[in-house]
Amino acid sequence: MTCEAVIGLEIHAQLRTASKIFCGCSTAFGAPPNTHVCPVCLGFPGALPVLNRSAVDFGIRAALALGCRVNPTSIFARKNYFYPDLPKGYQISQYERPLAERGLIEANADYWGPERDIRITRVHLEEDAGKLLHEGFADSERRSYVDLNRAGTPLVEIVTEPDLRQAKEAASFFGYLRELLMAMDVNDGNMEEGSLRCDANVSIRQLSSESLGVKVEVKNLNSFRFLERALDYEIERQAEMLRRGEPILQETRLWDSDSDTTVSMRSKEHAHDYRYFPEPDLPPLVLDDARVKEIREAMPEAPAAKRRRLEKMYGLARLDVVNLTIEPGLDGYFEEMVRHQANPREAKNWVLGAVRAKINEARVGVAQMRSALSPAALASLLALVEKGAISGAMAKGVFETMFQSGRSADDIVRDEGLAQIDDDAQIAELIAGVLAENGDAVAQYHAGKAATFGFLVGQVMKATRGKANPKRVNDLLRKRLDADR
Ligand code: ADP
Ligand code: ZN
Numbered sequence: 127m128t129c130e131a132v133i134g135l136e137i138h139a140q141l142r143t144a145s146k147i148f149c150g151c152s153t154a155f156g157a158p159p160n161t162h163v164c165p166v167c168l169g170f171p172g173a174l175p176v177l178n179r180s181a182v183d184f185g186i187r188a189a190l191a192l193g194c195r196v197n198p199t200s201i202f203a204r205k206n207y208f209y210p211d212l213p214k215g216y217q218i219s220q221y222e223r224p225l226a227e228r229g230l231i232e233a234n235a236d237y238w239g240p241e242r243d244i245r246i247t248r249v250h251l252e253e254d255a256g257k258l259l260h261e262g263f264a265d266s267e268r269r270s271y272v273d274l275n276r277a278g279t280p281l282v283e284i285v286t287e288p289d290l291r292q293a294k295e296a297a298s299f300f301g302y303l304r305e306l307l308m309a310m311d312v313n314d315g316n317m318e319e320g321s322l323r324c325d326a327n328v329s330i331r332q333l334s335s336e337s338l339g340v341k342v343e344v345k346n347l348n349s350f351r352f353l354e355r356a357l358d359y360e361i362e363r364q365a366e367m368l369r370r371g372e373p374i375l376q377e378t379r380l381w382d383s384d385s386d387t388t389v390s391m392r393s394k395e396h397a398h399d400y401r402y403f404p405e406p407d408l409p410p411l412v413l414d415d416a417r418v419k420e421i422r423e424a425m426p427e428a429p430a431a432k433r434r435r436l437e438k439m440y441g442l443a444r445l446d447v448v449n450l451t452i453e454p455g456l457d458g459y460f461e462e463m464v465r466h467q468a469n470p471r472e473a474k475n476w477v478l479g480a481v482r483a484k485i486n487e488a489r490v491g492v493a494q495m496r497s498a499l500s501p502a503a504l505a506s507l508l509a510l511v512e513k514g515a516i517s518g519a520m521a522k523g524v525f526e527t528m529f530q531s532g533r534s535a536d537d538i539v540r541d542e543g544l545a546q547i548d549d550d551a552q553i554a555e556l557i558a559g560v561l562a563e564n565g566d567a568v569a570q571y572h573a574g575k576a577a578t579f580g581f582l583v584g585q586v587m588k589a590t591r592g593k594a595n596p597k598r599v600n601d602l603l604r605k606r607l608d609a610d611r
């Protein structure tokens with residue numbers, strides 16, 4: 127029996143607002159526990175939520191990037207459950223009427239986009255819960271602590287249709303989504319800090335079957351590797367049960383990275399009944415076309431579109447474009463150099479060469495690199511090479527000095543006397559000196575020993591400390607020797 131896996135993802139992405147979704151508390155990560163809290167996010171009775179406008183704008187932008195239609199009216203609902211990280215006893219979310227629906231990520235949307243169309247079911251707004259701390263305290267063996275700084279952080283939940291078929295594909299789709307959300311500036315992509323998390327739903331069915339099998343949900347996968355491995359494990363586990371003729375139970379499982387397995391958390395029998403009902407303290411969210419249109423028009427360029435544009439506009443190879451866009455910000459550095467008249471091929475070589483190496487070596491981000499050595503400044507260094515003022519080899523050293531000192535390429539070249547000697551008269555003078563000192567070599571050359579020519583070129587270059595234009599030296603030396611014959 128050949129079977130296939132069917133996978134749907136539910137992704138939670140924190141929105142990059144400065145304050146929480148229903149109160150003015152900061153969303154900054156890493157503050158001392160329970161310092162970014164107030165009566166609203168602590169769930170005090172009588173405290174009223176007020177919707178954060180920019181959370182809605184971010185949510186709309188995410189939804190549009192996923193190709194969704196934004197609903198003119200959406201409704202906040204209370205999702206009731208008990209857990210110690212949820213002080214109100216309910217999470218404000220959207221249920222029957224979400225922010226947006228029916229999106230699509232098209233097959234091969236990008237170099238590493240999914241292999242088939244992935245439909246987006248819905249995108250809705252909700253608040254994050256707090257965090258339980260099970261480790262790091264003297265009495266962590268006996269007690270858990272709660273930090274409510276995260277409670278009320280705005281999230282979008284993105285739900286896909288069960289359109290994915292392989293663990294690897296699911297992981298690469300999740301990666302694509304992460305890059306998209308980061309490019310839209312709605313999410314910081316930091317999975318270690320929990321800004322982006324994924325629940326995976328997976329079932330198995332016979333290849334020819336039209337209907338879906340019973341699904342298992344694996345919760346809270348916070349890395350691509352865990353997502354892929356959890357799915358691989360789960361697909362194999364379910365396939366094995368099917369082979370043995372055992373029924374698959376609908377349940378929620380957790381990935382245990384220590385044992386590389388999934389373990390059951392709760393079965394369908396114990397499934398939550400969230401008793402959703404409309405949030406009485408918040409009116410329906412009504413969005414007019416003008417607002418959605420304004421957000422659409424101000425959207426940053428999506429990564430796939432950007433890569434296509436870079437290829438076309440600058441005639442770059444696909445691999446170069448991949449390398450320029452794989453590290454966020456390098457492509458911007460490159461384009462700014464080109465705007466400052468750098469030749470695209472040369473600019474690309476420098477960004478993927480010296481600039482990238484420097485970023486790695488100095489362990490700085492692109493932003494820090496920019497402030498140490500701006501794209502405009504580097505473009506002016508390239509201009510010096512282009513017009514022959516300094517050699518390419520020399521430019522590497524100037525680059526280093528620019529990075530260390532912040533001085534301009536022109537200043538460094540002038541102050542350190544690095545300019546290439548292009549002046550024929552000056553070169554001729556140096557040649558005369560070298561010939562006078564190397565009478566033997568000159569005699570050998572005239573006797574027909576051609577190899578001596580290279581030696582003499584080397585002597586002239588040495589006399590100029592490498593600053594003479596080598597081509598000019600060659601021409602002038604040849605002329606001079608032949609004239610003396
Ligand atoms: P629930 O009501 O349990 O939350 P939903 O229908 O809302 O289930 O679907 C949640 C996620 O599970 C979605 O991403 C959906 O695509 C996926 N899903 C639903 N049914 C299946 C199935 N049989 N196999 C795999 N994934 C599924
Ligand atoms: Zn608050």
Ligand code: MG
Nearest residue numbers: 136247285327
């Ligand atoms: Mg659901």
